[in-house]
Amino acid sequence: MxxxxxxxxxxxxxxxxxxxxxxxxxxxxxxxxxxxxxxxxxxxxxxxxxxxxxxxxxxxxxxxxxxxxxxxxxxxxxxxxxxxxxxxxxxxxxxxxxxxxxxxxxxNMQVDTSGELTGVGIQIGIDNETKRLIVIAPIEDTPAFKAGIQAKDIIIKIDGTSTEGMDTNHAVSLIRGKVNTKVTLTILRNGKEEDFRIVRAKIEIHPVRYSRQSTPQGPIGYIRLNQFSANASKEMRGAIKNLEKNKVLGYVLDLRGNPGGLLYSSVEIARMWLSQGTIVFTKSRFGDREREVATGKSLTKKPLVILVDRGSASASEILSGALQDNKRAVLVGSKTFGKGLVQSVRPLNDGSGVAVTIAKYFTPSGRDINKQGIIPDIKFKMTIEQRKKLWLKERKTVGTLADPQFAKAVEILSEKITTQYSTSIEKSAR
Incomplete structure (x- = not known):
C-alpha cells in the first residue's frame, strides 16, 4: 500500500x-x-x-x-x-x-504552510467518550495560551452558544474571526465553569526555539518543539546543528503541549535523533502496513531526554514513542494525550472536502497509542498551581532550572552524560 x-x-x-x-x-x-x-x-x-x-x-x-x-x-x-x-x-x-x-x-482548513494565521491559537477535537468539545492544546504565545486555556479543557459555550452536539467544523467557524475582534469561550475545568474573553490576532508560528543552557554537569541543548508543521523539520535540523557546534553534552527536547501535525514532519525529525530502527508503522483495514525507518543519518548520538505531558498528542506521540521504544531517549513528565488515528483529507467536486480516518498508527514495539497515550519512563507531574505559575506567570523560566520538569530532565540527562562519558573513557583505555 x-x-x-x-x-x-x-x-x-x-x-x-x-x-x-x-x-x-x-x-x-x-x-x-x-x-x-x-x-x-x-x-x-x-x-x-x-x-x-x-x-x-x-x-x-x-x-x-x-x-x-x-x-x-x-x-x-x-x-x-x-x-x-x-x-x-x-x-x-x-x-x-x-x-x-x-x-x-x-x-479554512488548508492553513498556509508559512505558519501565519489568524485566530485565537488552539486545537480542538471531540472527546471519543464524552462527545464533548475539548481543547487538544493551546499554541504557545497565542491569545488563547496567554488567556489561560489549557489542554483537556472542555468548551461548553462559544459566545454564549452551547457546544452540545456541535461538530468541530461549526466550532471552528464560531471561534475564528477578524483580527482584534473578541470571542468568549466558556470552559469547564475540574467541574467549574469559567469564561475566557479572548482577542483574536494574527499569529506567526515558529515551531522550534532552542538555547544552550548551563548546568552543573556542563552545557546542554534545550529544544522546544511547538508543532509538527511543514517547516518544523528544517528548523529542528538548524537547531541541532547549531547546538552541536556549541559543544553541548546532551539534549532536552520539550514536547509539552505539542498537539501534533504532519506525519512526514515527525518522521523526518525522528531520523535526526535515531540512526537505525523503526520509527512508526500504520495499519489500514486491508491489513497493509506502511513502515517508516531510520536512514542512518542522525545528527547526534548524544544523550536525550524528552519532556511530555497530557497536551502532547499524535505526532508528538509518534516521535516520543519511537525514541522510547528504540531506547534512544528517556521520557519525563506525564501520560500523553492518546491519539493514534491517521486522517486523509480529500477535496470534493464542488470545493467542499472530507477528512476520513484511513489507518491506525503504532509505535515500533507495536503499542496502540489511541486512547492509551505514551507512559513516560519517569513520571513527574506538576500541580495546577505549578503549571499556572510556569506557563502563564513566569514564562521566561520555561526550559530553565526554575522549571520543575526541566530540572528533573536535566537530572536524568546528567546521569546519562556521566554514563556515556565513563563508557567512552573505558573503551579508550582498552
Whole structure:
C-alpha cells in the first residue's frame, strides 16, 4: 500500500494549526454517472470515499450498503440539503475525526504552510467518550495560551452558544474571526465553569526555539518543539546543528503541549535523533502496513531526554514513542494525550472536502497509542498551581532550572552524560 505521506495528518480537528496537502481522489461509480451534476452525486461521492478508504471494514458495525440506499433514495433540491445528509451519514460512524467540510470550512482548513494565521491559537477535537468539545492544546504565545486555556479543557459555550452536539467544523467557524475582534469561550475545568474573553490576532508560528543552557554537569541543548508543521523539520535540523557546534553534552527536547501535525514532519525529525530502527508503522483495514525507518543519518548520538505531558498528542506521540521504544531517549513528565488515528483529507467536486480516518498508527514495539497515550519512563507531574505559575506567570523560566520538569530532565540527562562519558573513557583505555 503506497501512502502519500504529505497529505496525512495526526491530531484532532484544528482551529488553527494543521498544514495539509490534499490530492483529488477521482472516485466515480455507475451510480455517480446517473447523478452527475446533482446534489445526490456529492452524497454518493462521500459514501464512495468511506467505502473504499475507511479504517474499519465493518464501518464501526454500520451496514454501509444500507446507508447508501437510504441516502440515495432521498431527493435533494440544493447542496445545503446534501451537506446536511452527508454529515448525518458520517455521524453514523461515530468517529469524530471523519468529518465533512463545506467549501469555506475546507478552505479554512488548508492553513498556509508559512505558519501565519489568524485566530485565537488552539486545537480542538471531540472527546471519543464524552462527545464533548475539548481543547487538544493551546499554541504557545497565542491569545488563547496567554488567556489561560489549557489542554483537556472542555468548551461548553462559544459566545454564549452551547457546544452540545456541535461538530468541530461549526466550532471552528464560531471561534475564528477578524483580527482584534473578541470571542468568549466558556470552559469547564475540574467541574467549574469559567469564561475566557479572548482577542483574536494574527499569529506567526515558529515551531522550534532552542538555547544552550548551563548546568552543573556542563552545557546542554534545550529544544522546544511547538508543532509538527511543514517547516518544523528544517528548523529542528538548524537547531541541532547549531547546538552541536556549541559543544553541548546532551539534549532536552520539550514536547509539552505539542498537539501534533504532519506525519512526514515527525518522521523526518525522528531520523535526526535515531540512526537505525523503526520509527512508526500504520495499519489500514486491508491489513497493509506502511513502515517508516531510520536512514542512518542522525545528527547526534548524544544523550536525550524528552519532556511530555497530557497536551502532547499524535505526532508528538509518534516521535516520543519511537525514541522510547528504540531506547534512544528517556521520557519525563506525564501520560500523553492518546491519539493514534491517521486522517486523509480529500477535496470534493464542488470545493467542499472530507477528512476520513484511513489507518491506525503504532509505535515500533507495536503499542496502540489511541486512547492509551505514551507512559513516560519517569513520571513527574506538576500541580495546577505549578503549571499556572510556569506557563502563564513566569514564562521566561520555561526550559530553565526554575522549571520543575526541566530540572528533573536535566537530572536524568546528567546521569546519562556521566554514563556515556565513563563508557567512552573505558573503551579508550582498552
Amino acid at each position: 503506497v501512502i502519500n505521506r504529505k497529505r496525512l495528518v495526526f491530531g484532532a480537528a484544528a482551529v488553527t494549526l494543521l498544514t495539509i496537502t490534499v490530492t483529488s481522489l477521482g472516485v466515480h461509480s455507475q451510480g455517480q454517472a446517473l447523478f452527475k451534476g446533482s446534489p445526490k452525486e456529492l452524497v454518493d461521492e462521500v459514501w464512495q470515499i468511506i467505502y473504499r478508504q475507511y479504517v474499519d471494514g465493518t464501518f464501526n458495525q454500520v451496514d454501509w450498503q444500507a446507508v447508501r440506499r437510504e441516502y440515495l433514495d432521498k431527493n435533494y433540491s440544493n447542496k445545503q440539503e446534501a451537506y446536511k445528509s452527508i454529515r448525518t451519514m458520517l455521524n453514523k460512524l461515530n468517529d469524530p475525526y471523519t468529518r465533512f467540510m463545506v467549501p469555506q470550512e475546507f478552505k
